Amino acid sequence: MAKAEDIQFNSLDYDDPMVGRILDAAEQCIHRFGIRRSTVGEVARVGKLSRGSIYRYFADKEALVAGVFKRRQELYLNRTEAALEKEPTLVDKLTHSVVSGRKDMEEGIFASLAETEPETVAMMFLDPSFYRRSVSFWPPHVLMAQEAGEISSDVDVATATDLLMRLAVSLVMFPNMGLGLKTRREIRAYLDQVIKRGLG
Amino acid sequence: MAKAEDIQFNSLDYDDPMVGRILDAAEQCIHRFGIRRSTVGEVARVGKLSRGSIYRYFADKEALVAGVFKRRQELYLNRTEAALEKEPTLVDKLTHSVVSGRKDMEEGIFASLAETEPETVAMMFLDPSFYRRSVSFWPPHVLMAQEAGEISSDVDVATATDLLMRLAVSLVMFPNMGLGLKTRREIRAYLDQVIKRGLG
DNA sequence: GATTAAACAATAATCGTTTTTTGTTTATTT
DNA sequence: AAATAAACAAAAAACGATTATTGTTTAATC
Structure with missing residues (x-):
């Protein structure tokens, strides 16, 4: 329990399919409309889930946005790290x-x-x-x-x-x-x- | 004649006392209120000159603000250049x-x-x-x-x-x-x- | 000749109001 | 146990009307 609180301090687990769906939807919205024009309701609609679920995993909109960029950066670092091997x-x-x-x-x-x-x-x-x-x-x-x-x-x-x-x-x-x-x-x-x- | 237009492309002459007064006033306003809250009218009042004079030397507010920062940077470069001698x-x-x-x-x-x-x-x-x-x-x-x-x-x-x-x-x-x-x-x-x- | 003051339309900021969104909670469904 | 839907107050955004500012021009003043 108390997922959203954990995420504030610990890192997100991108393996959780719910987290993935939320971040996917949020990223899509940000990509298309920017941060200001993306609403949590819109993210929920795009991700085909409820607003409640989003707030279960993310403390607030700010944390959600941060999560999107954090994942992107992590992905960049992982990909880069792998590429550097060669x-x-x-x-x-x-x-x-x-x-x-x-x-x-x-x-x-x-x-x-x-x-x-x-x-x-x-x-x-x-x-x-x-x-x-x-x-x-x-x-x-x-x-x-x-x-x-x-x-x-x-x-x-x-x-x-x-x-x-x-x-x-x-x-x-x-x-x-x-x-x-x-x-x-x-x-x-x-x-x-x-x-x-x-x-x- | 045609001062404001020149300034767009050539550099300001900080020796011109009018330019100096305008920039002093503008910098004071920006320093105290920020760019958004600084009006050309306020700059004129602080510098004890007319709005018309400001528009004579600066094409628009943007150019005025740019002038303030340009002068600051120039001053920094001049001071630094002098200090580097030592x-x-x-x-x-x-x-x-x-x-x-x-x-x-x-x-x-x-x-x-x-x-x-x-x-x-x-x-x-x-x-x-x-x-x-x-x-x-x-x-x-x-x-x-x-x-x-x-x-x-x-x-x-x-x-x-x-x-x-x-x-x-x-x-x-x-x-x-x-x-x-x-x-x-x-x-x-x-x-x-x-x-x-x-x-x- | 340059500075100013005043007038002006066009643009942008502000204000109070309405609507939307946020974040929380509750009961219901899967 | 987790996801949902719905309801809700508080906060924020969108809106339209009003006011201020911008940038230009004009005639008067230094």
């Missing part, structure tokens, strides 16, 4: 993250939201908690790169992770900041330079 | 930029705007044109650092500038992203590492 080096991994990150921003739910509620998207992007989850993502890959001798073992993992995150976020957020890094090859060359030797 | 190395220069950039964000016009209209501030931060002016800022310093042997001459100036910009913007925008870089010394150490050797 990338040989840390530089390749980061390149892949940037490329797929940009793609998600251009054609995912963010793209449609950006058209109807750009300020909301801007606020999300600037919210530090938006990136918190991703921070735990890189350390293992940093360690691997250190063991493989790709990067130095002198630099501590937290510092390396910080730099990787900043580069990835910056490159997704600002495709061209002085330099116009468009193609995968350009991005890779840039990251290779920056990570391997900085400006030294 | 900083011995590129790393010190960038450190200074980050520290003073953070200070401006915390106590300048952005801080007050962020309280009343956070979405507006978020939108400005994510607007690439916000950083365009700063891009022309770094190349001379990069060249100096290359001549001094602080950084390699192999890296082209545009690439170096791009990295410096990304680091500065990221560190101002996200004070802690994994690592919590608070003090001047921490920031300097981080930048020294990243710029001089990357993760290699």
